[in-house]
Amino acid sequence: MHPNRQTALGLTVAVAVVAAALVGCERGTSTGGGSSAPGPTTAGCPAVLAGAQAAVQRAMKTNPAWHGPTRGPRAVPGKSIVYVAQTMTNPGVAGAAKGVREAARALGWNVRVIDGQGTPAGIQAAFSQALALQPSGIVIGGFDPKLTSQQVAKANARHIPLIGWHAVDSPGPSKDPELFSNITTRVRNVAKISADWVITHAHGHAGVVVFTDASIPFARNKSELIKKGLATCDGVRLLAEENIPIPDTSSRTPQQVSSLLSRFRDRWTYSVAINDVYFADAAPALRAAGKKGAGAPFNIGAGDGDPSAFQRINSRQFQAATVPEPLSQQGWQILDEFNRAFSGEPPSGYVAPVHISTAANSGGATTWDPPGYRAAYLNIWGK
Structure with missing residues (x-):
């Protein structure tokens, strides 16, 4: 977390x-x-x-059966995404970033991860660096956007879509701060x-x-x-x-x-x-x-x-x-939401259901990686 x-x-x-x-x-x-x-x-x-x-x-x-989106816009080519991470030593932040990178390879997009090092000053500097790169979209990876309110305002003014991962309490779009969507399970x-x-x-x-x-x-x-x-x-x-x-x-x-x-x-x-x-x-x-x-x-x-x-x-x-x-699924969803933003469509509204992992059902895995989402997103994107 x-x-x-x-x-x-x-x-x-x-x-x-x-x-x-x-x-x-x-x-x-x-x-x-x-x-x-x-x-x-x-x-x-x-x-x-x-x-x-x-x-x-x-x-x-x-x-579980896939209950996420099955329809959406075809992949928009040539986009660049910057993932501003609260800190890459946080396994949740790093796991979502890994999913973003994997999905970007499937889309043919460029992704850059900038580590905020877990401090307000570091996160602000990372976000400023992200803006300087003039990307197509920016991910707010695991930190409160209020920490970077000036940078968020600049991104909004430049019409750069922002998507949060655990950035605010609730999943979906946010008006204050202005996020195209926030990816998280429901608390x-x-x-x-x-x-x-x-x-x-x-x-x-x-x-x-x-x-x-x-x-x-x-x-x-x-x-x-x-x-x-x-x-x-x-x-x-x-x-x-x-x-x-x-x-x-x-x-x-x-x-x-x-x-x-x-x-x-x-x-x-x-x-x-x-x-x-x-x-x-x-x-x-x-x-x-x-x-x-x-x-x-x-x-x-x-x-x-x-x-x-x-x-x-x-x-x-x-x-x-x-x-x-x-985490990986949420990384793929982040890029699907960006693709919807770039295509002028609304966010998907999908929220992943909760899961419990124990020794009895983990199969020795060290992450929860549910089935079905990769094929679904690739089909949506025409890949």
């Missing part, structure tokens, strides 16, 4: 503690809720559990399926810790939605919500995990994080406490599903699941 969701970016209480759990956290703080020992067999919310199980089963499918769907997975895996009984970054509105919204989803099951208790800014995860998470283990011991059975990175940093503390990699707390990342998350999942080392973005 990139920082603006990171994206996304961007978890759950019984009825008796809903009001307390939904109170926002201050930066770097923890909130606690009620707790109960999980019951291994009896469901705490039979109707909710049944719905969650059905949703998880759908999201676990590895060969409410990511939040809901994360909660559904916990309810399903726990058979309706869980003690949950939520990891979020309240300094990022997208992430804070995602964690609130996850909490609301988990709160629909009476057998789920929010033990704590840990507010750890993403830049501080490596220094803060191990200490917080040790504290959580001391406070809740075996009552802590599940975790949901707005980004997989929290579990990379939690693993050493869990291991030091004698926890088993394939045991509780069972962890799910409501993030991008980067390769390291898949590696932890596949090796059953302190992460059980992730809700990954189809």
Whole structure:
């Protein structure tokens, strides 16, 4: 997940503690809720559990039918695209850029990636460099366009189409900032399926810790939605919500995990994080406490599903699941949306459905790359 969701970016209480759990956290703080020992067999919310199980089963499918666009304009020749990346060390940003490059080869377009190095000054400089190249279109790759409002205004004035990847909260066109389209899954769907997975895996009984970054509105919204989803099951208790800014995860998470283990011991059975990175940093503390990699707390990342998350999942080392973005597919969609913009047509309106990856359905892969989209786009483009 990139920082603006990171994206996304961007978890759950019984009825008796809903009001307390939904109170926002201050930066770097923890909130606690009620707790109960999980019951291994009896469901705490039979109707909710049944719905969650059905949703998880759908999201676990590895060969879904293509429900994206099948019609559109033929490829416009000779276009040049600049992908301004928040930072290429972010696996989500890099994965989408890889998809853009692959699609550009199929279209015969030129693509240049400029790395913003993860700082406001670096991103602004990268965007200014992109404008100087006078490209046909610019990708806002994983950062808030407000960071580059002057450059965005210049691009709009020059009628250079802008397409975001996780640039704003919602998929599709944006008026403020002015984007032809923004490519992302719907945060409410990511939040809901994360909660559904916990309810399903726990058979309706869980003690949950939520990891979020309240300094990022997208992430804070995602964690609130996850909490609301988990709160629909009476057998789920929010033990704590840990507010750890993403830049501080490596220094803060191990200490917080040790504290959580001391406070809740075996009552802590599940975790949901707005980004997989929290579990990379939690693993050493869990291991030091004698926890088993394939045991509780069972962890799910409501993030991008980067390769390291898949590696932890596949090796059953302190992460059980992730809700990954189809990064390569989204790269292809970005170029299809540009082709529509260049042809004077509206955006496709397509939003990829959510998916859950676990060791049981990943097949050892380190990304989520659904079938069907390459053939569909090549057919649209006449390639």
